[in-house]
Amino acid sequence: MKDAIILLIPLAGMLLLTYLLLQHFFNKQLKENDKELINHKAKTYLPLKIQAYERAILFLERIDPNNLIIRIHKPSMNAAKLHLEILKQIREEYNHNMSQQIYISPKSWAELIKGKEETIQIANTALGQLKNDANSIELSTKIFEIIAKLPHNPAANARKLIINEFQRSVLK
Numbered sequence: 731m732k733d734a735i736i737l738l739i740p741l742a743g744m745l746l747l748t749y750l751l752l753q754h755f756f757n758k759q760l761k762e763n764d765k766e767l768i769n770h771k772a773k774t775y776l777p778l779k780i781q782a783y784e785r786a787i788l789f790l791e792r793i794d795p796n797n798l799i800i801r802i803h804k805p806s807m808n809a810a811k812l813h814l815e816i817l818k819q820i821r822e823e824y825n826h827n828m829s830q831q832i833y834i835s836p837k838s839w840a841e842l843i844k845g846k847e848e849t850i851q852i853a854n855t856a857l858g859q860l861k862n863d864a865n866s867i868e869l870s871t872k873i874f875e876i877i878a879k880l881p882h883n884p885a886a887n888a889r890k891l892i893i894n895e896f897q898r899s900v901l902k
Contacts, residue, residue, distance in 0.1 A: 782833030794885035809869035845888030
């Protein structure tokens with residue numbers, strides 16, 4: 731019995747030492763894998779996030795009435811046709827950029843939606859204030875008058891808030 735104990739003590743010591751060494755190497759490997767995952771995430775996710783913010787800003791630039799009307803206005807359009815084209819362009823731009831919401835914060839996406847909805851509301855209000863036979867110049871003028879009376883341009887306000895968030899979250 732004494733001989734068995736003499737053999738078991740070194741064997742138990744070796745097993746404990748082997749366990750501790752394996753545990754150390756396992757923990758070290760986990761830390762290395764975590765670092766590698768963080769580096770991989772930074773290389774793949776961060777560029778997508780930056781691109782999403784860029785596309786959100788581009789969307790807001792494209793639906794800003796100052797840019798939108800200049801881009802789509804044709805001299806032969808009447809007010810109703812221009813109004814429909816404004817709504818169509820906003821909808822198409824939004825649908826094209828909808829997937830970007832997974833990369834930007836819910837707050838930024840809500841601001842983008844708010845800018846879009848307010849821009850649509852301005853176009854609808856302007857059309858509602860015109861006669862049925864109004865031309866596109868009258869609608870454009872009315873839209874610009876409404877924007878001038880607002881404390882802020884909806885698209886520009888959303889753009890400013892999204893840029894500030896981008897600078898706080900991505901560039902830190």
